[in-house]
Amino acid sequence: MHAIEFEHWRDNLGTATMYESVLQRNLAGLNEFVERTRRQIEAQHPPSAHWLSRLRIHLRRTLDGASPKLSPGLTPQARCRVCEQGEKSAGWFVQTLAQKLEWEQFREWYRQSDGLCLPHLNHLLAGVADAQRRAWLADVAVEKFEANARDLGKALGRSNHRFHEELAAGSEGKAYRRAVEQFKGNDG
Amino acid sequence: VSALASSSTELRLASVEDNPTAPSLDDALAQEACPVCALISRSTKDWVDVLLKEHVTDGVTRVELVYAWGFCRRHGQQACEADVAPRGGIGVAVIYEELTERVVHILKAQRVDKVEPRKQVKRLAAPAGQRIAELDPEAPCPVCRVETEAEQRYAASLGERVRVAGFRERYAASHGVCLPHLRAALEQCQDVEAALFLATTARDKVRVLLHDVREYTRKHSWENRQEPKLPQEQDSARRAVAFEVGEKQ
Numbered sequence: 001m002h003a004i005e006f007e008h009w010r011d012n013l014g015t016a017t018m019y020e021s022v023l024q025r026n027l028a029g030l031n032e033f034v035e036r037t038r039r040q041i042e043a044q045h046p047p048s049a050h051w052l053s054r055l056r057i058h059l060r061r062t063l064d065g066a067s068p069k070l071s072p073g074l075t076p077q078a079r080c081r082v083c084e085q086g087e088k089s090a091g092w093f094v095q096t097l098a099q100k101l102e103w104e105q106f107r108e109w110y111r112q113s114d115g116l117c118l119p120h121l122n123h124l125l126a127g128v129a130d131a132q133r134r135a136w137l138a139d140v141a142v143e144k145f146e147a148n149a150r151d152l153g154k155a156l157g158r159s160n161h162r163f164h165e166e167l168a169a170g171s172e173g174k175a176y177r178r179a180v181e182q183f184k185g186n187d188g
Numbered sequence: 189v190s191a192l193a194s195s196s197t198e199l200r201l202a203s204v205e206d207n208p209t210a211p212s213l214d215d216a217l218a219q220e221a222c223p224v225c226a227l228i229s230r231s232t233k234d235w236v237d238v239l240l241k242e243h244v245t246d247g248v249t250r251v252e253l254v255y256a257w258g259f260c261r262r263h264g265q266q267a268c269e270a271d272v273a274p275r276g277g278i279g280v281a282v283i284y285e286e287l288t289e290r291v292v293h294i295l296k297a298q299r300v301d302k303v304e305p306r307k308q309v310k311r312l313a314a315p316a317g318q319r320i321a322e323l324d325p326e327a328p329c330p331v332c333r334v335e336t337e338a339e340q341r342y343a344a345s346l347g348e349r350v351r352v353a354g355f356r357e358r359y360a361a362s363h364g365v366c367l368p369h370l371r372a373a374l375e376q377c378q379d380v381e382a383a384l385f386l387a388t389t390a391r392d393k394v395r396v397l398l399h400d401v402r403e404y405t406r407k408h409s410w411e412n413r414q415e416p417k418l419p420q421e422q423d424s425a426r427r428a429v430a431f432e433v434g435e436k437q
Contacts, residue, residue: 012425013408016401019428023398026367026432030391033374037384044380068383074371118257118291118323126319134317138298145295149288152281159278176277179284180264183257183291187265 029073036068094120098127107136115144117185148182151175213345214355217362224342224369225435231338232331233270236263239330240271240279250286255327258287263331294322343372350382364393366434397431400424 100106116124121141128134151172158172216223243249253259259267264280271279298320327333346365349355365373370390377383404421406412430436 012422013405015425015429016404019425019432020398020401020405022432023394023401023428027391027394027398030387030394034384034387034391037380037387041380041384070371070374074367074374122319122323126317128317135299138295142292142295145288145292149285149292152285152288155276155281156278156285159276159281173276176271176280176284177268179288180258180261180268180280183284183287184259184261184264186261 025073027073029071029075032071033068033074036071040068090120090123094124094127097124101128101133101137111140111143115141115182117181118183119185145182148175148178152179213342213349214358217358220363221435222363222366222369222430224339224346224365224373227342228335228338229435232263232335233266235334236267236270236331240267240275244279244282249330250283252327252330252333253283254287254290255325256329257291257323257325258284258329260329260332263329266331291323294320339369339372340376343369344376346373347377347379347382347386350385351379356385360389364389366431368434394431397424397427401428 097110101110115121121137125134125137128137152175154172155175212227213223216226219226239249258264267280268277271277346369350359364370365386367390370386373386374383377386400418400421401424404417404424407415407417407421
């Protein structure tokens with residue numbers, strides 16, 4: 001996911017430098033895999049063997065004819081660094097948010113904002129011990145979801161072709177996108 | 189033994205020709221991208237289109253979406269894009285209206301004042317912060333599931349197809365598959381010689397790509413700045429990323 005966004009980094013040289021080492025590792029992995037597979041094929045096709053041993057080899061080949069296991073150079077050995085960093089950052093932001101919620105003015109700002117998406121709301125709830133505060137967070141989330149549910153309802157009510165232009169112009173025209181974002185977040 | 193071996197190969201080849209994914213895999217080789225990525229992209233796009241057009245009120249689909257709390261972020265955006273022009277987002281709206289009702293119901297149950305006194309005491313005495321278990325998805329995004337199934341299907345099909353001589357030639361001349369799909373094809377490959385062919389072809393392509401990447405970085409150094417950068421070198425960073433993680437969908 002993060003590698004595919006490399007176009008946004010606007011640094012072809014940096015990307016090329018990083019991926020040179022990765023490709024080198026892949027090439028070593030492919031070399032190793034090719035050599036092991038060749039050895040496996042040779043073992044299955046001895047140049048001259050008795051018919052009985054050829055039968056045994058054929059049966060073995062039929063039973064476990066699958067190719068050798070993949071080399072480490074072909075499989076990821078660690079997680080994506082950006083994913084790891086993103087998770088850490090999310091943890092810090094949620095922790096800070098939980099602390100700031102003690103501040104009344106901040107709670108007001110939070111209520112006026114779009115609120116959190118469902119996964120981050122649940123993450124935040126895990127960091128809030130106070131039952132009243134948790135209930136307040138749930139209340140605010142309900143307000144946001146219900147507001148969008150009203151828009152979704154209006155959008156569905158106007159789905160008749162006669163109201164199509166009206167739907168596109170109204171705030172409820174984007175309710176379906178907001179709903180998707182409320183459930184799984186957005187790309188920022 | 190040879191007769192047995194050849195008859196079993198013929199039988200297996202017959203099943204290869206019957207494989208319904210074979211023609212599309214052959215066609216996809218003409219593209220300048222991983223053919224499996226291209227086919228998966230088409231499969232999921234078609235699946236999302238059909239879901240939004242025909243199945244938004246279908247019980248089984250809805251249950252799957254409820255368990256997954258809707259689509260994942262990437263496929264949610266894809267669904268919005270697919271739904272906006274033909275239906276103005278109504279398909280997505282129908283799905284999320286129900287999900288929203290469910291979430292609101294779960295969140296309202298967290299309100300202390302709405303909870304029975306006995307449960308209220310229990311909730312107030314609960315240990316520091318807990319996630320609301322009902323808000324965590326119990327199933328993967330349905331489009332991710334379809335994507336994984338398509339990936340397995342096409343990777344298996346590739347392992348079968350490379351046993352056909354004509355396909356091998358076309359495959360060797362094509363762009364080849366990305367690393368995730370090469371892994372999937374090698375893991376599922378039941379024929380060692382087919383696996384060897386896939387691995388050697390990939391090795392040749394990685395050598396070329398690595399050469400282009402090295403040339404691109406070398407020509408960026410001050411002493412080589414006058415050397416012209418070839419188009420394949422200019423594009424090598426993007427190709428390297430696409431090889432490692434698959435094509436952008």
